[in-house]
Amino acid sequence: MITVIDILVPADVHLGPLLVVAPAFTASFAGPRLTAFIGALAIAAQVFIGVHFGVLNTRNVMVQVFSLAVLSALIVFFCRVREHRRQELAKVRSVAEAAQKALLRPLPHHIGPLRIASLYLAAEDEAEIGGDLYTATRTDDGVRMIIGDVRGHGLSAVGESALLLGAFRVVADQHATLPDLAVALDRSVSHYLIDFVDVEDEIGEHFITALLLEIPSQGHMTRMTCCGHPPPLLLRRDHVRTLTSTHPAPPLGVAGLPAAQYPVDEFAFDTGDTLLLYTDGVTEARDGSGAFYPLAQRVAQWTTSTSPKALLDHIRQDLLAHCQGHLSDDAAIIAIQRTPDPQPGRP
The missing domain is CATH 3.60.40.10 (PPM-type phosphatase domain)
Known part of the structure; x- marks a missing residue:
């Protein structure tokens, strides 16, 4: 939606930086793999916008693509850390539940x-x-x-x-x-x-x-x-x-x-x-x-x-x-x- 709107609005309006919203939202409900996939799609969409307007090699678009790639990578990293902690918590909780059930059968x-x-x-x-x-x-x-x-x-x-x-x-x-x-x-x-x-x-x-x-x-x-x-x-x-x-x-x-x-x-x-x-x-x-x-x-x-x-x-x-x-x-x-x-x- 962001890509389509960015193509349709006047050329002096740039919505490409909003593409970082996609991996950020995905990380709230999905794992690191799907988040990384959506981040890659967002980067591809930013590149497509640059190619469509013929400005892919400009400094501004290159910085936007690089920034989106870095932010997507950070989001994936934090998503992996969160998943790791969630797995550890699940293991600890399962051990606690087993111990509690063994005590109070x-x-x-x-x-x-x-x-x-x-x-x-x-x-x-x-x-x-x-x-x-x-x-x-x-x-x-x-x-x-x-x-x-x-x-x-x-x-x-x-x-x-x-x-x-x-x-x-x-x-x-x-x-x-x-x-x-x-x-x-x-x-x-x-x-x-x-x-x-x-x-x-x-x-x-x-x-x-x-x-x-x-x-x-x-x-x-x-x-x-x-x-x-x-x-x-x-x-x-x-x-x-x-x-x-x-x-x-x-x-x-x-x-x-x-x-x-x-x-x-x-x-x-x-x-x-x-x-x-x-x-x-x-x-x-x-x-x-x-x-x-x-x-x-x-x-x-x-x-x-x-x-x-x-x-x-x-x-x-x-x-x-x-x-x-x-x-x-x-x-x-x-x-x-x-x-x-x-x-x-x-x-």
């Missing part, structure tokens, strides 16, 4: 009679995990799960999150009761803080809230031990019930309590019920006016969701709309639905 969609869906929203950009954690493991008579929240958020809290996840996976099936399991996890967290936290005035500020859950394969009485964590929600038909612990224990890594001081709360988790576990990054998400996200009220309108994944899809969309797409803290949610056991009597 996705929960299986089915464990016995349980249908499970999980959602993790990291507060830090380009991160997939942070200070929130969850995992599940099979036991001889059911499933044990943990959901927790490390003080702080983002990648700086991953170390303590990894510690608790590793400890839970090792000892989850080695203790007869949830209080005994809580004591073992508290001991692991406390040892970590003593050995690895160097700044003395921050030692007392490191802790992990956690909710331990034991869901038997046979029977419907589910047990939980709450260590300073937000209470789960039980969705039953058209009702939402908050399962508040009668005597919640302090977070892990704070008090070093004996097993007798960790409470066990029981509740009925029947076929068709959905249990919703979450971290405080969900309920503390604020809208533009500073109001917290009313999780229990919002969930009440989705009690008829056909699957845990459908429920979490509703929550995700509504939560991000509430906080304008930016969370101030990591948020994790697990939805567990009990279905009829297809093979009763089999663990």
Whole structure:
């Protein structure tokens, strides 16, 4: 277009220098090869304009051709540098994603009679995990799960999150009761803080809230031990019930309590019920006016969701709309639905 217009306008109007726009625009969406090709076409167009007007050998046109060639070469060079950095970033990002997924492995969609869906929203950009954690493991008579929240958020809290996840996976099936399991996890967290936290005035500020859950394969009485964590929600038909612990224990890594001081709360988790576990990054998400996200009220309108994944899809969309797409803290949610056991009597 520039070449055609330059030929059609009066001879005293020179638009040839504008040809540098072509490689400059190409570099914004293409790689160095296509940019170099467009730069060569721009140089050829400048030469064609000079030949058309019979002024190719003049000093002015020669300088224009040389300048266009130099500028095109610089644009190609910067395009190559940008592509190289983009490839390096992609490699680093893929390694980070692999490491994060290895640490916070996705929960299986089915464990016995349980249908499970999980959602993790990291507060830090380009991160997939942070200070929130969850995992599940099979036991001889059911499933044990943990959901927790490390003080702080983002990648700086991953170390303590990894510690608790590793400890839970090792000892989850080695203790007869949830209080005994809580004591073992508290001991692991406390040892970590003593050995690895160097700044003395921050030692007392490191802790992990956690909710331990034991869901038997046979029977419907589910047990939980709450260590300073937000209470789960039980969705039953058209009702939402908050399962508040009668005597919640302090977070892990704070008090070093004996097993007798960790409470066990029981509740009925029947076929068709959905249990919703979450971290405080969900309920503390604020809208533009500073109001917290009313999780229990919002969930009440989705009690008829056909699957845990459908429920979490509703929550995700509504939560991000509430906080304008930016969370101030990591948020994790697990939805567990009990279905009829297809093979009763089999663990």
